Amino acid sequence: MTDKTNSERAWIPAATQATQPFFDGAAEGKLRLQLCSGCNTWAYPLTTRCANCGSTKLQWQDASGEGTVYSHAKLQRAYHPRHKQRLPLVLAQVDIPEGLRLMTNLIDVDPAAVCVGDTVVAAFETFDDGGVLPVFKKA
Amino acid sequence: MAHPMSGKAAICGLGMTEMGRVYRSATDLATEAVFLALGDAGLEKSQLDGLLVNAGTTRGVNLGLHRHLGLQELNVLTFMQGFGSTAGQMIQYAAMAVENGMADYIACVFADDPLQEGKRTGDAYASGQRREAMASLNSIYGYAGAIPMYAMGAQRHMDTFGTRQDQLGQIAVSQRQWAGLNEQATKREPMSLEDYHNSPWVVEPFHVLDCCLVSNGGVAVIVTTAERARDLSQPPVYIRGFAQAHNHDTGRSGHDPLLQGPGVKAGPRALAMADAKLEDITQCQIYDCYTYTVLVTLEDYGFCKKGEGGAFVEDGKLGPGGSLPTNTGGGELSSFYMWGMTPVTEAVIQARGQGGARQMPNDLILVTGNGGILNYHSNLILSPQAA
Ligand SMILES: [Zn+2]
Numbered sequence: 232m233t234d235k236t237n238s239e240r241a242w243i244p245a246a247t248q249a250t251q252p253f254f255d256g257a258a259e260g261k262l263r264l265q266l267c268s269g270c271n272t273w274a275y276p277l278t279t280r281c282a283n284c285g286s287t288k289l290q291w292q293d294a295s296g297e298g299t300v301y302s303h304a305k306l307q308r309a310y311h312p313r314h315k316q317r318l319p320l321v322l323a324q325v326d327i328p329e330g331l332r333l334m335t336n337l338i339d340v341d342p343a344a345v346c347v348g349d350t351v352v353a354a355f356e357t358f359d360d361g362g363v364l365p366v367f368k369k370a
Numbered sequence: 371m372a373h374p375m376s377g378k379a380a381i382c383g384l385g386m387t388e389m390g391r392v393y394r395s396a397t398d399l400a401t402e403a404v405f406l407a408l409g410d411a412g413l414e415k416s417q418l419d420g421l422l423v424n425a426g427t428t429r430g431v432n433l434g435l436h437r438h439l440g441l442q443e444l445n446v447l448t449f450m451q452g453f454g455s456t457a458g459q460m461i462q463y464a465a466m467a468v469e470n471g472m473a474d475y476i477a478c479v480f481a482d483d484p485l486q487e488g489k490r491t492g493d494a495y496a497s498g499q500r501r502e503a504m505a506s507l508n509s510i511y512g513y514a515g516a517i518p519m520y521a522m523g524a525q526r527h528m529d530t531f532g533t534r535q536d537q538l539g540q541i542a543v544s545q546r547q548w549a550g551l552n553e554q555a556t557k558r559e560p561m562s563l564e565d566y567h568n569s570p571w572v573v574e575p576f577h578v579l580d581c582c583l584v585s586n587g588g589v590a591v592i593v594t595t596a597e598r599a600r601d602l603s604q605p606p607v608y609i610r611g612f613a614q615a616h617n618h619d620t621g622r623s624g625h626d627p628l629l630q631g632p633g634v635k636a637g638p639r640a641l642a643m644a645d646a647k648l649e650d651i652t653q654c655q656i657y658d659c660y661t662y663t664v665l666v667t668l669e670d671y672g673f674c675k676k677g678e679g680g681a682f683v684e685d686g687k688l689g690p691g692g693s694l695p696t697n698t699g700g701g702e703l704s705s706f707y708m709w710g711m712t713p714v715t716e717a718v719i720q721a722r723g724q725g726g727a728r729q730m731p732n733d734l735i736l737v738t739g740n741g742g743i744l745n746y747h748s749n750l751i752l753s754p755q756a757a
Contacts, residue, residue: 242510243503243506243507243510244502244503244506245502245503246502246503246504247502247503247504250502250503250504253504254503275621276504276507276621277504282620301526301623301628302522302523302525302526302529302628303522303525304518304521304522304524304525304573304574304575304576305571305573305574306512306518306573307570307571307572307573307574308571308572308573310509310512310514311509311510311512313510314512319571319574320512322511322512322513322518322521322522322573324522326623326624327623330622330623330624331621331622331623332621332622332623334508334511334513335511336511336512346529347525347526347529347530348529364507364510364511366511
């Protein structure tokens with residue numbers, strides 16, 4: 232990617248009607264995910280059918296925002312304009328009490344001090360263009 | 371007792387094109403690989419009546435390969451995709467087909483052409499596509515390709531069991547030592563643990579030298595019955611055992627897919643088919659997209675206990691002079707990256723006794739293939755002996 236392309240590109244592209252609630256939730260400081268009314272199983276990423284019971288009755292609900300680090304790594308090369316001033320960027324898979332494992336980032340943390348099992352909470356990163364990205368930070 | 375299918379089919383032909391910065395299309399490379407395999411086996415093209423095709427990263431070869439080969443009548447033909455597990459799978463399905471009389475000679479083909487002239491290696495897999503917000507999140511979070519997930523597997527292993535960077539590095543160093551003995555390997559210059567530590571990070575804990583190469587090339591192997599293989603040009607490589615196992619990572623908490631792959635299930639099944647014990651395996655050709663893949667696969671197969679892979683590899687036992695010769699051509703880390711065909715090609719060379727300076731005891735060779743993030747798994751147990 233060239234810098235020219237980057238400046239022309241919003242950090243998060245436009246959401247569709249189906250995915251908008253996730254980003255609306257983030258803008259309100261909530262980790263908003265889908266919950267199946269059929270079997271009470273949470274779903275992420277966005278789906279139209281519950282992988283557990285097959286129901287299409289999925290509703291947007293706010294998750295607790297709590298989590299535990301399943302694993303982590305440090306991105307050392309930028310692949311997206313957001314990464315450039317953030318290297319090393321802490322990649323983390325976070326287990327949330329809702330039963331999901333989220334692929335996310337940890338922010339405001341010493342990358343050398345992250346460990347499997349760390350307790351984390353949802354946080355929200357606001358970009359210059361107004362986009363808001365759900366992430367996590369140490370509790 | 372071995373399974374009735376054990377040793378009844380064999381690999382009779384091997385075709386390998388030039389590997390690396392070979393700026394030709396995947397279809398052209400695949401076509402050449404099939405002709406090379408036919409020549410290697412001593413077969414005429416008209417004898418080939420089966421074709422299984424697997425495309426790599428660029429999806430540059432497809433079912434239409436039979437037209438490029440001018441194969442007018444085939445009894446078996448399909449395109450398959452199980453990522454790094456496909457090479458082993460193609461050979462498994464070909465073995466079952468020839469044993470059951472569906473076809474006589476089946477070519478299993480893989481080719482890829484990610485390297486483009488004038489483009490850097492690091493850009494080979496990059497995609498400039500603009501996507502919808504939700505779909506773009508993974509790249510915004512920094513999850514590009516498979517490296518971050520495997521790096522997180524290695525990190526979880528380190529945090530959980532105390533595995534050290536040196537131990538991952540030793541896998542890369544051992545394989546580079548093998549590559550030094552293989553004229554077909556891309557990276558042959560000597561490499562020390564210090565070189566490993568000094569190589570740039572990609573996604574920490576992975577240095578560049580923890581990651582497989584990016585290669586253009588094509589490979590074909592021809593599978594036939596054990597009986598037919600005995601009348602051809604090359605020593606038969608008997609297919610003594612095989613299995614598959616696949617894990618769907620549900621994205622849900624409460625399971626541990628990065629510390630244990632489906633090899634834990636596929637290993638005992640293949641050994642049972644071959645009526646062999648793990649101790650009977652004389653060398654391993656293990657799918658090594660990353661150093662960590664080797665470590666976790668050795669544990670999954672039971673060469674050491676879960677969590678002890680680091681200590682197991684640390685003394686260099688995988689390298690030349692070691693007690694468990696592994697990836698003796700240099701593997702995907704140092705020879706070339708043809709997905710699951712990399713371990714297959716080296717196993718065929720070793721089983722035939724054609725390894726030259728790197729030839730190792732070859733009574734029973736374990737070959738593994740791995741795709742996704744430790745999701746898709748196939749294996750083969752190959753041998754110069756039918757039983
Ligand atoms: Zn449900």
